[in-house]
Amino acid sequence: MEKILTKQTFPQWIEKLKSYTIYAPVKDEGHWSYEILEDAASISPEYPNAVESPKKIIFPQREILFDFGSQENTGVAVNENLPAEQPTVIFGVRPCDAKALTLTDKVFSGDFEDPYYWKRRNAAVLVGLACNTPPSPNCFCLSVNGSPFSKEGLDVLLTDLGDAYFVEVLTEKGEQLVGAAGNLFSDTPDKTKSEVKKLRTEAEKKITRQVKDADRIPAKLKEIFDEPFWEDEALGCIRCGICTYLCPTCHCFDINDEVASNSPLKGKRVRTWDNCQFPDFTMHSSGHNPRPDKASRLRQRISHKYNYFVELYNEYQCTGCGRCIDKCPVGIDIIEVLNKVNEYGA
Amino acid sequence: MEHNEYIPKPAKLISIKEEVGGARAIKTFRTQFIDEHSFSHQCGQCAMLSVFGKGEAMISISSSPLQKDYHQFSILKTGRVTSALHEMVEGDTIGIRGPYGNHFPIDEWKGKNLVFIGGGIGLAPIWSVLQTALGKKEDYGELTLFYGSRTSKDQVFREELKELKKKMTVHLSVDVEEPGWQEFVGFVPANIKDKAPNPENTITVTCGPPIMIKFAILALQEFGFKDEQLYTTVENKMKCGIGKCGRCNIGPHYVCKDGPVYSWAELKNLPQEY
Ligand SMILES: Cc1cc2nc3c(=O)[nH]c(=O)nc-3n(C[C@H](O)[C@H](O)[C@H](O)COP(=O)(O)OP(=O)(O)OC[C@H]3O[C@@H](n4cnc5c(N)ncnc54)[C@H](O)[C@@H]3O)c2cc1C
Ligand code: FES
Numbered sequence: 260m261e262k263i264l265t266k267q268t269f270p271q272w273i274e275k276l277k278s279y280t281i282y283a284p285v286k287d288e289g290h291w292s293y294e295i296l297e298d299a300a301s302i303s304p305e306y307p308n309a310v311e312s313p314k315k316i317i318f319p320q321r322e323i324l325f326d327f328g329s330q331e332n333t334g335v336a337v338n339e340n341l342p343a344e345q346p347t348v349i350f351g352v353r354p355c356d357a358k359a360l361t362l363t364d365k366v367f368s369g370d371f372e373d374p375y376y377w378k379r380r381n382a383a384v385l386v387g388l389a390c391n392t393p394p395s396p397n398c399f400c401l402s403v404n405g406s407p408f409s410k411e412g413l414d415v416l417l418t419d420l421g422d423a424y425f426v427e428v429l430t431e432k433g434e435q436l437v438g439a440a441g442n443l444f445s446d447t448p449d450k451t452k453s454e455v456k457k458l459r460t461e462a463e464k465k466i467t468r469q470v471k472d473a474d475r476i477p478a479k480l481k482e483i484f485d486e487p488f489w490e491d492e493a494l495g496c497i498r499c500g501i502c503t504y505l506c507p508t509c510h511c512f513d514i515n516d517e518v519a520s521n522s523p524l525k526g527k528r529v530r531t532w533d534n535c536q537f538p539d540f541t542m543h544s545s546g547h548n549p550r551p552d553k554a555s556r557l558r559q560r561i562s563h564k565y566n567y568f569v570e571l572y573n574e575y576q577c578t579g580c581g582r583c584i585d586k587c588p589v590g591i592d593i594i595e596v597l598n599k600v601n602e603y604g605a
Numbered sequence: 606m607e608h609n610e611y612i613p614k615p616a617k618l619i620s621i622k623e624e625v626g627g628a629r630a631i632k633t634f635r636t637q638f639i640d641e642h643s644f645s646h647q648c649g650q651c652a653m654l655s656v657f658g659k660g661e662a663m664i665s666i667s668s669s670p671l672q673k674d675y676h677q678f679s680i681l682k683t684g685r686v687t688s689a690l691h692e693m694v695e696g697d698t699i700g701i702r703g704p705y706g707n708h709f710p711i712d713e714w715k716g717k718n719l720v721f722i723g724g725g726i727g728l729a730p731i732w733s734v735l736q737t738a739l740g741k742k743e744d745y746g747e748l749t750l751f752y753g754s755r756t757s758k759d760q761v762f763r764e765e766l767k768e769l770k771k772k773m774t775v776h777l778s779v780d781v782e783e784p785g786w787q788e789f790v791g792f793v794p795a796n797i798k799d800k801a802p803n804p805e806n807t808i809t810v811t812c813g814p815p816i817m818i819k820f821a822i823l824a825l826q827e828f829g830f831k832d833e834q835l836y837t838t839v840e841n842k843m844k845c846g847i848g849k850c851g852r853c854n855i856g857p858h859y860v861c862k863d864g865p866v867y868s869w870a871e872l873k874n875l876p877q878e879y
Contacts, residue, residue, distance in 0.1 A: 333640075334615060334697065339609055510849065512845070513844055514661065514845065528611075533844075541853075562856075566857075
């Protein structure tokens with residue numbers, strides 16, 4: 260289904276979505292972030308991209324898996340703490356970030372479905388905003404089977420036409436969302452389609468950064484696993500971990516107990532994001548570490564995204580959002596690294 | 606209610622036995638679930654044990670699946686969770702989730718000779734498969750165990766090993782000379798070279814510190830053992846146990862799910878990140 264919604268009526272649509280928790284990008288002290296929208300008028304999808312992807316809404320940085328405490332008969336009582344299935348709309352999702360969720364979906368399903376992830380994921384409706392202009396100079400979605408107008412993983416895609424949005428309804432969830440305010444949406448004039456096509460072509464032209472021959476990289480990564488290449492590339496790394504914390508596809512986590520009282524025992528088991536760039540991530544209790552240096556950890560980050568994940572799911576675990584390049588304090592640039600991988604020894 | 610794999614099931618410690626004292630203490634724990642459970646494991650699988658308030662540790666199930674009365678774990682005191690376990694007393698409650706990982710393909714090994722090679726706490730993962738093979742002795746050929754520890758005081762299952770000698774060939778070793786020690790002195794790979802096991806129709810299972818595994822396998826290869834005949838287990842740091850938290854991988858393999866049991870034929874093709 261394709262519709263037109265004027266920007267003037269946009270807040271009225273939001274008003275109709277009272278039964279949903281609504282997240283939208285909000286500007287705070289110069290940074291855009293997804294926050295719960297308090298006031299429909301403050302929504303402004305004309306933004307580049309949020310510092311953190313909407314992954315944090317589905318898979319929060321810290322969450323309580325269960326509470327535990329002393330109990331007479333069994334010794335310990337465990338109370339599961341699953342999130343409520345609160346219908347949620349996330350507005351302004353960029354296509355790269357929507358695609359990223361389709362990748363974390365793969366990790367959190369399989370033999371062991373992750374109920375914490377899926378409670379939130381199933382309750383979330385993703386309303387995307389096509390990138391008429393690449394949000395970052397480091398965008399490279401075109402190199403990894405993405406596009407600034409990609410619909411993958413979205414329920415609705417909006418394209419900014421100036422004074423109105425072109426609205427593509429892509430799933431049943433999306434239909435319900437638009438159906439909640441059907442009268443606000445009008446039919447699409449014939450010319451719109453070609454207008455959108457033109458916007459798309461122009462947007463694609465504006466993406467200048469490129470990983471060359473990405474399809475050759477998985478094999479190449481295997482080939483150069485033991486090469487000194489990685490030491491050179493990782494030299495500058497200060498192990499801050501920003502590259503993976505901001506990555507919309509990274510999913511590694513830690514599990515720890517937090518104790519409020521020892522007697523009687525009372526505490527929580529907590530899951531928090533973790534980071535393959537940290538030395539403790541893989542360090543055994545004996546002190547032995549299978550990835551003991553920056554080189555092996557950078558190799559892991561790149562190989563996971565461009566080799567292991569491809570082997571497991573036949574997709575890159577990278578959607579080209581450019582965040583890890585934008586924010587790396589020492590200028591490690593995944594595009595450059597990948598291009599060097601391809602050229603190595605050639 | 607949907608299944609939630611992160612929730613451990615409460616279990617009682619029904620017996621605790623000190624195997625080794627001192628700085629590298631090892632205790633063997635037997636557990637019984639408090640409520641109904643569907644926990645059923647195979648040889649080589651592991652379980653995530655919880656000490657509530659301290660966290661979780663992945664531990665091999667050292668009892669045989671043939672043993673239905675309890676589950677057994679032999680644990681080296683090394684950090685936060687394992688130290689807390691060592692402080693616990695019979696009747697205390699822990700949490701258990703699992704079983705996790707793949708298992709030794711013992712059904713495929715029927716009719717073959719089995720050589721078990723363990724170092725230190727590495728006897729724990731071997732114990733389950735060894736007891737199972739002993740329990741179905743008629744299904745297998747000759748059974749042999751090589752077991753080495755730093756000193757005789759560092760041996761696990763000391764009494765059980767004495768019993769075992771009546772049922773199968775057992776080659777013990779200690780790393781350095783000590784008064785009263787009648788058997789081999791030296792590292793496990795040296796003991797293997799000394800006893801020269803025959804590769805014909807034989808499977809080997811090696812568990813222990815990474816350095817011991819490496820040299821034991823080299824020693825076996827010298828006698829003509831093929832990669833497909835050499836099995837081992839890999840222990841990488843684990844948190845989730847179900848292939849999601851991302852830390853236990855060797856290349857595209859998650860050791861918690863795709864391991865811990867590997868044949869050398871598989872392992873030699875994976876990156877050396879273990
Ligand atoms: C497949 C497999 C099978 C195994 N089988 C056995 C076995 O049969 N027997 C055996 O003895 N061992 C076995 N191990 C090893 C065992 O899992 C580890 O020794 C154990 O997890 C160590 O846990 P720990 O909490 O005592 O150690 P620690 O090193 O203390 O901690 C482990 C975790 O807790 C965190 N942590 C520790 N202290 C703190 C702190 N103060 N603050 C915050 N975080 C902290 C660490 O960061 C780490 O994540 C096995 C391991 C694997 C992978
Ligand atoms: S322990 Fe989490 S992925 Fe293996």
